[in-house]
Amino acid sequence: MRVLGIDPGLTRCGLGVVDGRAGRASMVAVGVVRTPADAEPAQRLIFLETELGAWMDRFSPEVVAVERVFADTNVTSVMTTAHATAIALLTAGKRGIPVVFHTPTEVKAAVTGSGRADKAQVTVMVTRILKLAEAPRPADAADALALAICHLWRGAATARLEALARAGAR
Structure with missing residues (x-):
């Protein structure tokens, strides 16, 4: 399975x-x-859509895994993250690619074994799991890889269990 993780x-x-x-x-x-x-927010979102679309077209993921936005005290930050999330949904939806969401705690637990791991621990484990010569930088890149790994390891299994449950209910 090929997964595109988006932080x-x-x-x-x-x-x-x-x-x-x-x-x-x-x-x-x-x-x-x-x-x-220096671009207006609408132009930044258009730029993001173009870039995400290019990645989706180039790498043909079977699924897109996106970090679920969580409420924070910084409303402005939450809103801009939500806007970027909407662009990921839109871009994948236009291509018929399913989108799944994973919480930060779920991602940390999947790659480190602890839902309380810090960013440094996540980066170390992503580097080990993927057998990379050096850690991905910046942290946003490592987080995106962690999302993809999380979906491979947890999301795919969850989807299989849900499919079995639906089949058994028939």
Whole structure:
């Protein structure tokens, strides 16, 4: 399975493409989209859509895994993250690619074993799991890879269990 992990953000949006299955993963690509800081918000969102679309077209993911936005005291930050999340949904939806959401705690638990891990621990484990020569930088890129790994290891299994449950209910 090929998963595109997206760590949404209007200033920096982390992207990571991973191939694999539960217990095995290999990195295909990693990067960060940086929107022009001096552009109007609408132009930044258009830029983000173009870049995300290019990644989806180039790497043909079977699913897109996005970090679920959580409430914070900084409403402005939450809103811009939500805008970037909407662009990820829109871009994948236009291509017929399913989108799944994973919470930060779920992602941390999947890659480190602890839902309370810090960013440094997540980056170390992503580097180990994917057998990378060096840690992905910046943290947004490592977070995107962690999202993809999380979906490979947890989301795919959850989807199989849900399909079995639906089949058994018939």
